[in-house]
Structures are given as C-alpha cells and as structure tokens.
Amino acid sequence: MILLLIHASQFSYQVKEKAIEKAEEPEVRELSLENVLVVFTSVEKGDDDSTVEKAKESIMDVVKRVNATSVVIYPYAHLSQNLAEPSIALVMLRKLHERLREIGLNVSRAPFGWYKSFSLTCYGHPLSELSKRITNETEYQKSKELDVCHKFGFPYSPNASFMKAAIIERLKKLLNAKGVIYGNTEDVPEGYLVVNYVRPTGRLLPCVNEDPKLFCNYRGKGDFGLPETFSDSSNTYVLWTRKHENILRIDLGVLLYYFLLQSKKMNTPSLPLWLSPIHVRVLQIKGNPEAWKIGEEIMKRGLRVQVDDIDDSLGNKIRRAGTDWIPFVVIVGEREIKTGTLTVKIRETGEQRPMKLEELVQAVKAGDDLLLPQNVPLSLKEM
Structure with missing residues (x-):
C-alpha cells in the first residue's frame, strides 16, 4: 500500500463519472474540509489486514504530529504499477476507514471507482507532504x-x-x-x-x-x-x-x-518423517553389495533411501547419519545377512533394535502420509 499524505488547509472534491464498471455507490458526492490530512492511497497486490493495521498506525502518527482535525482517505491508483484487483482494493480501503474510525478519528473516504475533481491547498510546513510505502513484510534480524x-x-x-x-x-x-x-x-x-x-x-x-x-x-x-x-x-x-x-x-x-x-528443540533434534528428505540410510560395511540390494528394496516400497557408500569407517558413517538427522539408520553386516534381519538405529528414540524389512517400511509409512519421491540419488557418494 502506498500513501501520499498531504496536510491541507483546505481540501474539497466532487464526484464526476464512473472510472470502472463496478464502482461503489457514493454515499457523499462532494465534500469540503479544512485542516485536513488527505491520504491519497494505492492498494497493492499482497496487501492484507496487517498492511491495513500498519497504514492505520502511520496515519494516526502523522495526524498527531500535524494536529489535523480530520482525515480523508482518497483512492488514488496513480501511485503504483502493482495495483490490487479493484474488489480487493475496495475491501482494504473500507477496512482502513473503519480502523481509523474505531480509534476516534474524524475520517471520511472518497468513493472508489469514480473520476473526481478536487482542489487542495497544502500548508507547506516540513511535515505537510509525506509519502509512505506500507507492506506486510517484517524486517527480520538474523538469529x-x-x-x-x-x-x-x-x-x-x-x-x-x-x-x-x-x-x-x-x-x-x-x-x-x-x-x-x-x-x-x-x-x-x-x-x-x-x-x-x-x-x-x-x-x-x-x-x-x-x-x-x-x-x-x-x-x-x-x-x-x-x-x-x-x-x-x-x-x-x-x-x-x-x-x-x-x-x-x-x-x-x-x-x-x-x-x-x-x-x-526436541531432546534429539528430529524432523517429521514427511519433511525428512531421506527416511532411511543404509550403511555399507566393507563394500558389502548386500547394502545396495536392501537400499533398492526399500526404494521399491516407496521410501526415500540412501546408501552410504563412502569409503569410511562404520563409526564415521553413524556419526554422519546423526549429523544429517537421518530418522532410520540401517547397518548391514555379516550378522544381518545371516539372520535376514536389519539392525536399525532410530533417531527419535535413540534405540537400536533388529527389524524385518517390512517392519521398517511400516514404521516409516506410519509417520509419513505423503510419501513424496526423493530428489537425490541412491548413492550418497554421488551427492
């Protein structure tokens, strides 16, 4: 929202003819005021209730500083090239009018969607001509x-x-x-x-x-x-x-x-499964090809999975998975191959226990009702 605020010793307008097809019906066709803050207003795309609230605060501040006895909100499309749709602009202008009335200001609003003639005499003091750009954006600090x-x-x-x-x-x-x-x-x-x-x-x-x-x-x-x-x-x-x-x-x-x-903020920082880019990381030990088979089977079942195929120690692979907040870490060694079970470390609870492949799949699906496809390769080395 863009505001052009003029403190005028005299301001008057007169409604002429429609500028748009769906112009609102004027309640007042002409108005004349003295010692008035005229707020020429363009409503922009993206403006919402928070924008209106900020505009209200800005207008109220100027009214106090210049000691104006009344306010006129005057729709003025020429201040912006990023105008909101007329229906939206009218809603925002009405809300701004109402918010200013609620705090006790003597405020009028010129009708929206009409050509109007106006005359204005500006006081000419240092605060008599101000412009403001009001957005719903907040200037955040780096935290x-x-x-x-x-x-x-x-x-x-x-x-x-x-x-x-x-x-x-x-x-x-x-x-x-x-x-x-x-x-x-x-x-x-x-x-x-x-x-x-x-x-x-x-x-x-x-x-x-x-x-x-x-x-x-x-x-x-x-x-x-x-x-x-x-x-x-x-x-x-x-x-x-x-x-x-x-x-x-x-x-x-x-x-x-x-x-x-x-x-x-969790005791062990853990993403919701639906938000985690990878559900399962399979740790390959000593180049064991079984890790690839398990990774491919998990992927076939619709889970997001990676195989840590980097030439590194098991301890480093476990630490890397922890640093990456991987929800389920699968260790595939000789014992797992012989027993047909997987040793699974669960990040959120910190427990490590044997699980069948289908049990792991069901545990993931219970926490992710979206099951979006992964956007990274199966091989961690290729990342």
Whole structure:
C-alpha cells in the first residue's frame, strides 16, 4: 500500500463519472474540509489486514504530529504499477476507514471507482507532504536459530527444494484443499491453494526471507491448527494472516522454519518423517553389495533411501547419519545377512533394535502420509 499524505488547509472534491464498471455507490458526492490530512492511497497486490493495521498506525502518527482535525482517505491508483484487483482494493480501503474510525478519528473516504475533481491547498510546513510505502513484510534480524536452515542448505540445495515441496503438500492435506495452483494471481478459487512468488524486501535470510519468497493463499474455512505467530531469540514471525473474503495468507518460508525450529528443540533434534528428505540410510560395511540390494528394496516400497557408500569407517558413517538427522539408520553386516534381519538405529528414540524389512517400511509409512519421491540419488557418494 502506498500513501501520499498531504496536510491541507483546505481540501474539497466532487464526484464526476464512473472510472470502472463496478464502482461503489457514493454515499457523499462532494465534500469540503479544512485542516485536513488527505491520504491519497494505492492498494497493492499482497496487501492484507496487517498492511491495513500498519497504514492505520502511520496515519494516526502523522495526524498527531500535524494536529489535523480530520482525515480523508482518497483512492488514488496513480501511485503504483502493482495495483490490487479493484474488489480487493475496495475491501482494504473500507477496512482502513473503519480502523481509523474505531480509534476516534474524524475520517471520511472518497468513493472508489469514480473520476473526481478536487482542489487542495497544502500548508507547506516540513511535515505537510509525506509519502509512505506500507507492506506486510517484517524486517527480520538474523538469529542463531536460523542456522537450522543453513544446515539443510537453504535456499537452493536439493534438501531445501524437497522441503519446500513437502511443506506445500502438507498444507494441502491440512486444509483438505482441492489442488495447488502456481502463479502470481489474486484469483483464488474456492478450496484451492495458490502459491505466489514475491520479491523480498530487506535483509535476505534463509527460510524466512529468501528470493523469491513463497506465499500461499487459500480461500475456504479450513483451519490448520498452527499459531498465527511464533518467536525465536531475535524475532517474532507472522506465519499466517486472514485476508479479505475468507482468504488465508500463509508465509511458506516462515511455516517451514516453524517446523524446523520445533524439530531443533526436541531432546534429539528430529524432523517429521514427511519433511525428512531421506527416511532411511543404509550403511555399507566393507563394500558389502548386500547394502545396495536392501537400499533398492526399500526404494521399491516407496521410501526415500540412501546408501552410504563412502569409503569410511562404520563409526564415521553413524556419526554422519546423526549429523544429517537421518530418522532410520540401517547397518548391514555379516550378522544381518545371516539372520535376514536389519539392525536399525532410530533417531527419535535413540534405540537400536533388529527389524524385518517390512517392519521398517511400516514404521516409516506410519509417520509419513505423503510419501513424496526423493530428489537425490541412491548413492550418497554421488551427492
């Protein structure tokens, strides 16, 4: 939202003719005021309730500083080349008008969608002409907890790509959405998720402010049971806002960071299975080819699996799997081959126990109802 704020000793307007087909019906066709703060306003794509709240605070601050006795919100499309759809702009302008009335300001709003003549006499003092760009973006500071995003190679690693796809699919399931539409559009069909790509403002940070930023709009009554905001040591993050016309706007990067942060806070940091790029890592001992057979069998059953075929000691392979937060680690040695069972180390509980292949598969599937395909090779050495 872009505001041009003029403190005028005199301001008047008169409604002339429609500028758009669906112009609102004017309640007042002409108005004249003195000592008024005129707020020329362009509503932009992506503006929502948080934008309106920030605009209200900015206007209220200027009113106090210049001691204006009234405010006029004047729709003015010429301030931006990134205008919201007219129906959305009108909703935002009405909300801004109402918010200013609620705090006791004497505020009027010129009708939307009409050509109007106006005359204005600016006071000419240092605060009489101000412009402001209001966005729903928050300037986040770099926090130590964001290292968890670096750990998985955000923003451009294969792990990051997988997690972004997984978070969209998880959201689709939580909201019981009919489907996902990709593309920058204000049109949000009922029951669909629309993923928009937005250029970030401010400092680039992994997950929470990447280029591009990913937002998701959903029109419907779904409630995905997550908090509107959450905090780390440096910031409070806005995860979602409820926009106009029953549209939920979700910051996908912040949502992803929320799950990573919750995972990091566990006694043994562990990703949800649906978010983990790899479910199972099979540790090959002394070049044993049986590890490949087991890895291929696990992959055939729809799980995400890697074989650690790096020429290294078993101890280093176990430590590497721990560093990578691998949920299930399978050790394949002579004993496992002879008994037909797998020795499985389970990250979340810390236990290590024998399991049949099918038992392992069922344990993974019980925690991952998405079962997205992996996007990395079976061989860890090829990463």
